[in-house]
Amino acid sequence: MTPKTIETTPYADQKPGTSGLRKRVTVYSQPNYVENYIQAIFDSLEGFAGKTLVIGGDGRFYNDVAIQKAIRIAAANGFGKVLVGQGGILSTPAASHVIRHYKAFGGLVLSASHNPGGPEGDFGIKYNIGNGGPAPEKITDAVFARTKVITSYKTLETDDIDLDAIGTQRVGDMVVEVIDPVADYADLMQTLFDFDAIRGLFAGGFRMTFDAMNAVTGPFAHAIIEGLLGAPKGTVVNGTPSPTFNDGHPDPNLVYCKDMHDLLMTPEGPDFGAASDGDGDRNLIIGKNRFVTPSDSLALLAANAHLAPGYKAGIAGIARSMPTSAAADRVAEKLGIEMHETPTGWKFFGNLLDAGRVTICGEESAGTGSNHVREKDGLWAVLLWLNILAVRKQSVDEIVREHWKTYGRNYYTRHDYEEVDAGIANTLMQELRAKLPSLPGKVFEDDLQVAYADDFTYHDPVDGSTSSMQGVRIGFADGSRIVLRLSGTGTVGATLRVYLERYEAADGRHDLDTQLALEPLIGIAEQLAGIKARTGRTEPSVIT
Numbered sequence: 001m002t003p004k005t006i007e008t009t010p011y012a013d014q015k016p017g018t019s020g021l022r023k024r025v026t027v028y029s030q031p032n033y034v035e036n037y038i039q040a041i042f043d044s045l046e047g048f049a050g051k052t053l054v055i056g057g058d059g060r061f062y063n064d065v066a067i068q069k070a071i072r073i074a075a076a077n078g079f080g081k082v083l084v085g086q087g088g089i090l091s092t093p094a095a096s097h098v099i100r101h102y103k104a105f106g107g108l109v110l111s112a113s114h115n116p117g118g119p120e121g122d123f124g125i126k127y128n129i130g131n132g133g134p135a136p137e138k139i140t141d142a143v144f145a146r147t148k149v150i151t152s153y154k155t156l157e158t159d160d161i162d163l164d165a166i167g168t169q170r171v172g173d174m175v176v177e178v179i180d181p182v183a184d185y186a187d188l189m190q191t192l193f194d195f196d197a198i199r200g201l202f203a204g205g206f207r208m209t210f211d212a213m214n215a216v217t218g219p220f221a222h223a224i225i226e227g228l229l230g231a232p233k234g235t236v237v238n239g240t241p242s243p244t245f246n247d248g249h250p251d252p253n254l255v256y257c258k259d260m261h262d263l264l265m266t267p268e269g270p271d272f273g274a275a276s277d278g279d280g281d282r283n284l285i286i287g288k289n290r291f292v293t294p295s296d297s298l299a300l301l302a303a304n305a306h307l308a309p310g311y312k313a314g315i316a317g318i319a320r321s322m323p324t325s326a327a328a329d330r331v332a333e334k335l336g337i338e339m340h341e342t343p344t345g346w347k348f349f350g351n352l353l354d355a356g357r358v359t360i361c362g363e364e365s366a367g368t369g370s371n372h373v374r375e376k377d378g379l380w381a382v383l384l385w386l387n388i389l390a391v392r393k394q395s396v397d398e399i400v401r402e403h404w405k406t407y408g409r410n411y412y413t414r415h416d417y418e419e420v421d422a423g424i425a426n427t428l429m430q431e432l433r434a435k436l437p438s439l440p441g442k443v444f445e446d447d448l449q450v451a452y453a454d455d456f457t458y459h460d461p462v463d464g465s466t467s468s469m470q471g472v473r474i475g476f477a478d479g480s481r482i483v484l485r486l487s488g489t490g491t492v493g494a495t496l497r498v499y500l501e502r503y504e505a506a507d508g509r510h511d512l513d514t515q516l517a518l519e520p521l522i523g524i525a526e527q528l529a530g531i532k533a534r535t536g537r538t539e540p541s542v543i544t
């Protein structure tokens with residue numbers, strides 16, 4: 001069958017953000033929008049003829065439509081094989097694993113992560129390279145450049161693939177293999193964690209609730225937590241993926257998982273609560289009477305990873321995104337291992353992981369992962385927590401408190417202002433940047449002296465590349481920090497993120513209310529950036 005070349009005209013707005021191209025479904029369903037973008041990706045790659053491409057998504061509305069298009073375009077462009085998850089489903093970490101496991105050339109991950117789905121919701125496409133991780137900026141920049149000049153794409157005129165039938169089909173000269181989305185991933189988890197110990201934990205009456213948020217982790221959690229680990233049926237809730245996430249917002253934070261949080265704060269509640277987002281790469285961890293901030297969770301997992309078989313030899317290093325709290329830095333210091341601070345987004349961890357310089361990575365936005373794949377991995381984090389709980393035989397609260405007594409506590413919060421006018425948000429950032437040189441040495445709130453103020457630039461120690469303007473950092477002499485940046489995943493207006501952090505030493509006060517502990521910094525951020533005056537907002541849209 002001969003590929004057809006179809007003429008098209010470019011769209012001006014196909015610039016990939018922090019994690020792929022995220023747009024409203026109404027934008028994606030414009031004529032040739034998907035086709036242009038996928039062809040632009042393939043035009044930016046070399047050497048894939050005859051090779052394997054992995055395709056999978058979080059099952060949200062438009063997933064199936066985009067996958068059928070992607071398969072035809074892949075065939076017409078000369079890929080030899082496509083591996084696709086049954087029903088078009090692969091969680092983001094599972095897709096990363098499948099790319100690595102089958103030594104594929106790369107993969108298309110179809111997701112808008114934690115953003116709502118449905119005809120009025122969001123959709124997204126991301127390209128991952130052969131290491132299983134998100135394409136680095138060099139590629140995403142080339143893709144964007146290509147989208148601006150694209151004049152045609154290649155496709156085939158064929159019937160739709162039956163995405164539900166496990167096994168092999170053909171599209172033109174290309175083989176399409178539909179695979180079980182869960183099996184390979186579940187095998188991988190069993191090489192990393194002590195499943196016997198975790199089974200013992202559940203057998204001993206430990207109670208857990210896992211909220212799959214009607215999204216992609218449902219089948220994974222059913223198979224692993226209730227199946228392989230023997231947790232009672234009903235442990236996994238909202239476990240059937242829905243194209244609209246049952247009209248929910250699949251973001252595992254204290255706003256959208258409030259009910260679970262409240263349940264964990266009661267005596268009758270379970271011992272452990274966890275949740276994952278739309279595409280399965282984020283995690284929320286709540287113990288009885290103890291919410292664990294993602295930044296603390298990164299530090300705790302790094303400090304205790306050696307208790308799980310996959311990491312018993314110790315970890316090589318830790319990396320965290322710049323806005324993530326410095327809690328993990330103290331663990332790295334104590335372990336005498338490398339610590340890296342990277343820009344926001346998992347693509348910046350890839351080189352460090354590939355080079356073996358770090359084993360565990362994390363972001364304050366509820367993302368943690370390790371060198372087992374090249375994406376953050378929600379269920380992985382939950383299983384590592386379970387493994388640690390099974391070995392230490394303590395509650396989450398006890399483990400967290402002991403950690404603070406050893407390392408001190410980094411009080412941490414993020415205030416998001418969503419759907420702010422983009423012009424106002426950009427001016428705010430520009431004017432703040434202009435103020436930075438004058439800040440060092442200044443004293444705020446009597447005793448908070450600015451130690452440094454800059455716009456974060458990352459120098460990748462592995463490939464020597466530089467990424468500038470990654471967020472404004474204002475650091476104080478006592479280790480406190482204010483960070484401001486604009487989100488790169490939103491689809492409407494701008495989202496301003498304000499990250500606040502204050503360090504309290506090991507012998508200090510660890511029981512303060514987080515928002516109160518950070519009040520002085522919240523005030524300084526307002527004083528410097530004028531968020532309320534400029535945006536007219538009286539409070540953040542989301543506090544995490």
Ligand code: VG1
Pocket residue numbers: 018019112113114277281282321344345346363364365367486487488489490497
């Ligand atoms: C957000 C988070 C970032 C995360 C990204 C993708 O980006 O802050 O830490 O890597 O989402 O996560 P931004 O640019 O909006 O701040 V996911 O779960 O959407 O793939």
Ligand code: CO
Pocket residue numbers: 113114277278279280281282
């Ligand atoms: Co996600």
